[in-house]
Amino acid sequence: MVDENASNYTARKYRTPDGAPADIVIFTITTEILNRATKSLPKRELKVLLIKRKLWPYEGMWALPGGFSNDQESMYETARRELEEETGVNAVHMEYFNVYSKPGRDPRGWIISHAFFALVHEDYLVERKASDDAADVGLFTVSELGSKGLELAFDHQEVIGDALEQIRSKMLLTSIAKEFLPDEFTLSELYQVVQTVVPDFEEANFIRKMKSTQSRSGVLEQVLDAKGEPKKSNEFSQRAAQLYRFTGVMPRLSLYS
C-alpha cells in the first residue's frame, strides 16, 4: 500500500496471500549413443529435472525447482531467475502455463504457485549435475513420475502432468521441437524427437511428407552447403541424410480449413 493517491483508500482487512512462488518444470531430452553393429540413431528419453528438498515441508522429497517472487519483479522474471540458478542458462525456451491455488496445497500457508515449463538442451544440465550437490538434483523419466511412480512434494505430480499435456500439444502445433535439436538436423532426428515427447505420434510417410514443400508451406527448409549443394550428414547413418532447419514460418492450423 504505497501510492500517495491512496489517501482515501480503505485498506482491505482481509487476509492476504503468504507468498507467490514460481515453479518450473524443466524438460530435457537425453540422448544415449547405442553400440550397434552399424551407426544408428541414439536412444532418446524425455526427462524432468527435480531437486531434493532440504527443508520442511516435504523435507527429503523430490520437488520442482522454484522460489518465491518478490515485489520488484514479475512472475516471469522470478521464473527466469530460478531457472538460471538451477541450470546456469538463461536463453532457453520458457513459458507460463498455469496457476495452482487450491486451499491447503502448501502447509506453509496460503501460497499461490505459478507454474512454468522450460525446454533445455541436455548439455546445459550435464554441468549442473556435475556441480557440488549433485545428489540433490535428479533427472526422471516421465514414466517414473506417472501416477504410480515416485511421490512428489506438494501438488507437483499434478503440475508435471499438466506441463506434459502442454508440451505434447505444443510439440505438434508449434516448432518447439527445435529446442531439443541442433540448428541443422535430419528428418529422422526430428521424427524421433516428436515421438519422444508424443509417444503415440506415428506417421508412416513422415520423410516424404515433410519434403513435399508445397503442402508444408515451408515450415522446414533444406540446408545447403557453401557451394549451394544440399548439405548432408552421416552422423547417425551409413547413407548420408539431408539436413533441414526450421524457417520460422508457422502455418495457421485449423479445424475449419
Place this chain on the structure above:
Amino acid sequence: MVDENASNYTARKYRTPDGAPADIVIFTITTEILNRATKSLPKRELKVLLIKRKLWPYEGMWALPGGFSNDQESMYETARRELEEETGVNAVHMEYFNVYSKPGRDPRGWIISHAFFALVHEDYLVERKASDDAADVGLFTVSELGSKGLELAFDHQEVIGDALEQIRSKMLLTSIAKEFLPDEFTLSELYQVVQTVVPDFEEANFIRKMKSTQSRSGVLEQVLDAKGEPKKSNEFSQRAAQLYRFTGVMPRLSLYS
C-alpha cells in the same frame, strides 16, 4: 502459517503480496437482425463486457470485472464466483490464460492478477444490462478497445489483447465456436461466428469442406429429425439449410501430419 507441523519453520520475513485477484474477460457475440429485402444472416459482433469503476483507483474508468480471491477458494473458484455475480450464469465456458504481475501495475500495492476469459451467449447478458445499475455495465466491440480506443483501468488493455489472441487461436483449434451458437446450427452460421472472432479467416468452399465427413473426421454431424430425415432450418434464408451439431470428436491437428 497454519499447519501444526510448522513448528520448526522459520517464518519468511519478506514482504508478501497484498492481494491475488481474478479478472475476467467476458466475450459475447451480439446478433442483430437486418431488415433486408429477403431473409438474411444477422450482423454479428464480438464484444467484451466491462464495468465502470466506482472506487479509487481508476475511479470512473472502464475495467474488467473481477475481484480478490480468499484463502478458502482456488483462483478458478474466485473467477467463477465473480463471473456469476456479473452475469448471473455459471455454466458457461471459462478458462484461465495468464497472470499479470508487473511491479507497479496496481497502485494499491503488490497485486498479482489472474486473468480468465469466458464465452457467454448474449441472452445472458441482456438480463444483466437490464438490471439496476445498467449504466455501469458496457459491451464494447473489440475495435473500440484497440490501442487507439478507449483507455482502460490498470493493464486491462493488455489483458484483453492477450485474451483475444487466445480465443482466436482456440476458435480455430477447438470447438469453442459452439459457445456462441445454438445446439443445432447451419454451416453459414458457424462460418459467420468463426469469422466474427477471426476476421481474416476465409474459406471459399467452407460448406463443401465441412460436409465431406471423411476428412473432417467427424467434428460435425448432420442433425436428423424424428423420422430420420435430414433436419433443415430456414430461419436465415429462403432455401432451407441443413442443421449440424458438434459431435465432441476433436481431431489432433499437427504440423507434422
Place this chain on the structure above:
DNA sequence: TGAATAGTGTCTCTGAGACAATATGCA
C-alpha cells in the same frame, strides 16, 4: 553380407481449389 538408416516407385483414392450453375421461396 547383413545391419541400419535414407530414401524412391507406384498405385489408388480422396480432397483442395476455383468458379459456374442451379435451387429455394418470399417480398
Place this chain on the structure above:
DNA sequence: TGCATATTGTCTCAGAGACACTATTCA
C-alpha cells in the same frame, strides 16, 4: 422478378496412405 442464401457440377491437380523396393556405407 429479383434477392439472398444454400447447394451441386465439373474440372484439375496435389497429396495421403500403403507397401514394396532400392541406395548407401561400414563392420
